[in-house]
Amino acid sequence: MSGRAAPFYCxxxxxxxxxxxxxxxxxxxxxxxxxxxxxFLGIGAKETS
Structure with a gap:
């Protein structure tokens, strides 16, 4: 098991x-x-151009 957090609910x-x-x-x-x-996809808002 990795050190990552487990989900709390389904x-x-x-x-x-x-x-x-x-x-x-x-x-x-x-x-x-x-x-x-x-x-996990990332932190913050997606940058738009």
Whole structure:
């Protein structure tokens, strides 16, 4: 497991019953039976030209 923060709730159903799914940073929700990954895209607003 990496030193990154874990999600607090499922993005699909909002339940908090999450467990690590694989060693690649994905999570599994026991309530809605979905697996998902959280990806950080960046900080700040996108620069427009």
């Amino acid at each position: 993005p699909y159903c909002g339940d908090e019953d999450l467990v690590p799914y694989e060693k690649d940073g994905t999570w599994y929700c026991r309530a809605c039976l979905r697996a998902f990954a959280v990806k």
